[in-house]
Structure formats: C-alpha cells, structure tokens
Amino acid sequence: MSLIKSISEKFQKSSRGDGIVSEQFIKQEVLNRLATVMDPDLHKDIVSLGFVKDVSFSGGKVSVTVELTTPACPVKEKLRTQCKELIDGISGVTSSEVTMTARTRASEQRATLDSLAHVRNIIAVASGKGGVGKSTTAVNLAYSLAKAGSKVGLLDADVYGPSIVKMTGVGAPKEMQGSLIVPPEKNGVKIISTPMFGTQDKATILRGPMVAQIIKQFLTQVSWGDLDYLVIDYPPGTGDIQLTLSQIAPISGAVIVTTPQEVSIIDVRKAVEMFVTMKVPILGIIETMSYFVCDGCDKKHFIFKSGGGTALARQLGVPVLGEIPMDPAVASFADQGTPIVEHNTAGASAYLEASGKVAAQLSILNSSDAKGLNHFQLTWESK
Amino acid sequence: MTTPSDENVRVSNIWQQNDRTLGIEWTDGKKSLFDVVELRRACRCAVCVDEWTSAKILDPKKVSEQVRPKNIESVGRYALKIDFTDGHSTGIYTFNYLRQLGN
Numbered sequence: 001m002s003l004i005k006s007i008s009e010k011f012q013k014s015s016r017g018d019g020i021v022s023e024q025f026i027k028q029e030v031l032n033r034l035a036t037v038m039d040p041d042l043h044k045d046i047v048s049l050g051f052v053k054d055v056s057f058s059g060g061k062v063s064v065t066v067e068l069t070t071p072a073c074p075v076k077e078k079l080r081t082q083c084k085e086l087i088d089g090i091s092g093v094t095s096s097e098v099t100m101t102a103r104t105r106a107s108e109q110r111a112t113l114d115s116l117a118h119v120r121n122i123i124a125v126a127s128g129k130g131g132v133g134k135s136t137t138a139v140n141l142a143y144s145l146a147k148a149g150s151k152v153g154l155l156d157a158d159v160y161g162p163s164i165v166k167m168t169g170v171g172a173p174k175e176m177q178g179s180l181i182v183p184p185e186k187n188g189v190k191i192i193s194t195p196m197f198g199t200q201d202k203a204t205i206l207r208g209p210m211v212a213q214i215i216k217q218f219l220t221q222v223s224w225g226d227l228d229y230l231v232i233d234y235p236p237g238t239g240d241i242q243l244t245l246s247q248i249a250p251i252s253g254a255v256i257v258t259t260p261q262e263v264s265i266i267d268v269r270k271a272v273e274m275f276v277t278m279k280v281p282i283l284g285i286i287e288t289m290s291y292f293v294c295d296g297c298d299k300k301h302f303i304f305k306s307g308g309g310t311a312l313a314r315q316l317g318v319p320v321l322g323e324i325p326m327d328p329a330v331a332s333f334a335d336q337g338t339p340i341v342e343h344n345t346a347g348a349s350a351y352l353e354a355s356g357k358v359a360a361q362l363s364i365l366n367s368s369d370a371k372g373l374n375h376f377q378l379t380w381e382s383k
Numbered sequence: 384m385t386t387p388s389d390e391n392v393r394v395s396n397i398w399q400q401n402d403r404t405l406g407i408e409w410t411d412g413k414k415s416l417f418d419v420v421e422l423r424r425a426c427r428c429a430v431c432v433d434e435w436t437s438a439k440i441l442d443p444k445k446v447s448e449q450v451r452p453k454n455i456e457s458v459g460r461y462a463l464k465i466d467f468t469d470g471h472s473t474g475i476y477t478f479n480y481l482r483q484l485g486n
Contacts, residue, residue, distance in 0.1 A: 246461075277477075278461045279393065279478070372393030372394055372395055372410045373396070373397070373457065375457050377454065377455070377456045377457070378397055378398070378452075378454070378455040379453075379454055380419075380451055380452040380453055381399060382402070382451045383402050
C-alpha cells in the first residue's frame, strides 16, 4: 500500500468519526482553528490563553467548552458564533456544540480579610460630587453584572446619604453566621447598607471615627461569601470614608461617575487623583445624564455640553465605560425599588453595555503580568 | 493604568537585610535599602510633621540609635505602616515617598 493511500484511508476513517486516530485528528484540528480566535480585550488567541476546555468528538459531533474570564463578557455570543463556524467547517464534523462558561479571575489584589477571602474583585463606584447618579450607577452596575451570571454583592458606603435600600427594596439582615452578618439578598445581589440597622427616615449623624467603624464592620463582619464582584457605592468627594475604604479593602479598580458639565469634571479630577495616590487603578468613566431621547422623534438631545466625560477620559487616558441617557424610567424604577436593568429601556441597555466594559477592564488588569505583593507583614528580629 | 510608570510601582519583595536595614524590591526591578533609624526620623505623620506648615516637629536628635521596627505591614495597595520599638506607630510611608527616600 502506498503512503499516500494509507494517509487518505486514515482521512476517510477520520471523517467517518470512528477510531482513535480520527478523534485525535479532529481534536487537534479544532484547537488549530480556535487558535485563530482572538480575545478582543486581552489581544491573545483563546487557545494560548487556556480558555478552551474539554474538547470531545464522537459520532461526528464536536463539543467544546470555552471558559471566559467573566460571565459579563460583552462579546460572548460573537465569540460563540465564531468558534462554532470554525468547527463546523472541519470535514468530518456533522454537528457541534460550543458551551460558554466563565471563571472570573481573582484580582491581583486578593483580600486577606476572612470576610473578603472569596471576593474576587472589589469595584469602587465614586464621584467627585453628589447628585451625578453615582448610587443609581452602582445599583445598576451590580444588577447588570448579576444578570450576566456573576455572583455580586453591593456595599453602600455612602453612610450619610444611603439610598441603596430605597432603590433596591431590599429587606433587613435576618441571620448570623458565627460572628458574621449574613447580607440580605434582592434579585440575587447581596446588599449591606446603614438603614438596615436603624430607621430609614432618621438622619445619620455620626462623627468621623464612628463612620470608619461602620465601614470597617461592613467589610470585615459581613459574610460576603463567594463573589465575583463586590460593588462599593462610595460617598461623594474625597474624605475620611474614602480613605478608610482604600486602607481596609484591597480595591481592584474604580469606576468614576460624572455628568457632562465642566464643574462636575473639575471635581472628578480630584477623585481620580485620590485613587491614583492610593494606587487603585481607574477602570474608566461612566457619564450619566449624557443625553435625552425624545419620545416623539427618537432624536438624542444633548442637554448639557456633550462629550465632557469623553474629554476627561482622554485627558486621563482611561476608557469611557458608558454614556447613560436621561431615562425617566431609571428614576421611577429606582423609586419603586426595582432595578432598571430588569426592564427594556434605553437606560437599561446603556447600563448592561457599561457593565460588560467594566468586567472587561478588570479582566485586562487581572491578567497583566507586573505582580506586586498583595498584602505583606514583616516581623522585625531585634538583637 | 495609564498614569506615569512610577505611579504604579509597588513592592514585589520585602525583607530584613540586617539588624538595622530594611530591604525592598520594587515591581520595576529596582532595589532599595533603608536604615530603619533614618526611616523613624523621616516619619511624616501628623505627630512628627505639622499638617499645615509641613514644618518638622520631630527632633531627629531625640530619636534613639537603638530604635527598631517591631512590625511592618502593608496599607491598602499604596503604602506601608511601621510599628517602632519606641511606641510610635502612626506613620504611613507611601511607596512613592519610600522611592524618593531610596534615591
């Protein structure tokens, strides 16, 4: 038998899908082809990134699992289609199944505190001043990430003006786990906020050191459990609480919320400088109240000067994560205690898109190579 | 992420070099050695340096040559804190400040 004939027979055999050789051949071909699929954020192919798992082939059918770095990947469906098309193009393959899963990479800055030991990423949502829609953004970011399949917690650190309980309609904590408070859940998101521990209508009058204690308890005495993302709603400005948070919690990255006006942007710069001083990476900017979509003509009306957030992002060299339109539904659903992302409106889709970009930025950060020590402690040995 | 490179430099290794020298290796590969008595004298906390005028309150001569750290621990991802044997523990040394001192 000639060599060529022998190879072609093996090929024949492999396309019928039986025998060990064909299985190996098809599996290798699947990997070869998937090695041409690039992750748009990490700029490497999905095979060298180790995303392709469990390739199997039997009876003409290829099954592949692609494990992404976040369930909130904005291009998940696009990647799936791309993989499927490449696999279906292999001769001998009659059908294929591409399963997309995700294992969120832990932030380089892993917590050493017990309560935060299984929290993979901590996202600070901050702004330079109040009234820019920071809490609304924190809530919707949390729900958007959860909607994409991530395990999410939401910590309301805006002790003087807590609004998360009102916006989400969450109840009070009911049980303890050892010495830790079990955070109540609403629509799958674990939430902690000060009004849970007092009356909502009473103003919170607290001296600085008390506030620091509360923040510390929220981080260290709450059973956060296994979380992909813990979203922290920062109080506006650059004060005591912000400092305390960044000293206790290893913040993975900060999302800065701003409106398009000039004054807002000036304050935002201060917030950014604070995070830079504390070596918390800025993930990007979310601009709220960007425009208003007229219900009569569907035209985008830019009520404030447009592009303020974009200009700021360019100055700082960070991405714009989202431009959220003025959507009356955002406010009304927040007042009713249901998050907007559960509804189909312009505001909701803007938040879903923004959350995908936040997750993508964290993935980029977590896979970067420069590894500093997360937490260190050195006991000096004196003579 | 896009701040100047020095802004992102953090500690990649920290050790006790000898009785009074602290060693730090930074994420950019640079190594610095610090005399711990000088570190105590260079403390910038509000007890040692006036918060408003930045005038030095601590008299370096009053810091004993025998002072040593007891414990050194990271603060967030930007600084470290030293507990000294003279009871002083309020000083937070930012990585940027240590890089300046190390030059």
